[in-house]
């Protein structure tokens with residue numbers, strides 16, 4: 211099946227599909243439906259607890275010849291409980307075993323901060339139930355081990371996630387291989403223009419997570435006893451008006467706006483129709499006036515403020531500032 215999206219050429223020459231499938235809170239049926247719809251870029255992480263399930267689906271598709279390995283773009287991440295230099299090789303080997311792959315296309319440092327872990331990898335808590343920052347975080351030293359993965363052929367590209375401008379700049383001072391992407395929260399309400407412009411100027415592609423505003427997050431935080439009012443980006447009048455004018459959906463407008471900015475988006479959906487919709491964004495064009503309206507929506511509103519990671523905020527590399535919550 212043909213690749214169903216535009217490709218962005220990364221700073222190392224590899225090509226990354228500009229729409230990928232987010233798999234946080236996703237089912238394996240969703241992955242099957244996504245591959246059928248034409249998705250070839252899959253974003254996962256050990257913390258999403260689905261690498262084994264994804265691996266089983268990928269193996270079926272690869273074994274049946276429905277897809278070739280080189281057509282896929284698989285992203286996974288180094289978890290925030292295991293991002294010391296000595297963790298890098300064992301963690302990617304475990305992910306590769308679970309995904310049943312010989313290499314990933316992109317391996318990211320998931321978070322710039324580190325939390326202490328129990329022996330089973332779960333997050334360790336103190337007597338008050340607070341997570342415990344691990345202050346030994348050293349991005350430059352971890353990056354050296356990330357670079358070795360490229361030399362070993364275990365990751366085609368390496369990158370970071372949730373790094374702010376200062377953290378990216380600091381890493382660039384010692385990196386031999388520049389990060390290929392910085393995966394950050396990015397949508398109309400949190401545009402992070404300075405960080406985006408800085409990364410682009412340094413040749414680092416931006417990958418937008420929560421591009422549709424992550425409706426599922428409110429359910430997740432409520433389940434933790436942290437109810438939070440989150441805006442519904444697909445119900446913002448400016449967005450729905452633009453969608454109506456083009457006979458497209460609000461999700462399609464939000465995604466087209468991101469991709470037109472040269473940014474990769476990884477929307478998650480478990481619904482076959484919405485999966486197809488999220489890929490079908492190239493048959494209309496936003497006008498300059500519409501783009502200006504969307505740009506004006508920026509509220510610096512961070513949905514993933516990590517408020518549920520109690521204790522992490524005292525880590526010096528924790529940078530999840532939200533003008534509404536911090």
Ligand SMILES: NC(=O)c1ccc[n+]([C@@H]2O[C@H](COP(=O)([O-])OP(=O)(O)OC[C@H]3O[C@@H](n4cnc5c(N)ncnc54)[C@H](OP(=O)(O)O)[C@@H]3O)[C@@H](O)[C@H]2O)c1
Pocket residue numbers: 231232233234235253254320371372393394418419420421422423424425426427444459461462476477478479480481484485487488514
């Ligand atoms: N690096 C990081 O720290 C980080 C953090 C968060 C997320 N991520 C990655 O980014 C991915 C995307 O973020 P996200 O899953 O939080 O949020 P998202 O993609 O912004 O939103 C997903 C939500 O939107 C709904 N949806 C999807 N397409 C739709 C459409 N066309 N119309 C209406 N509703 C639609 C989905 O519901 P249905 O499933 O019912 O369609 C789901 O509730 C994640 O899955 C994960 O891979 C990375």
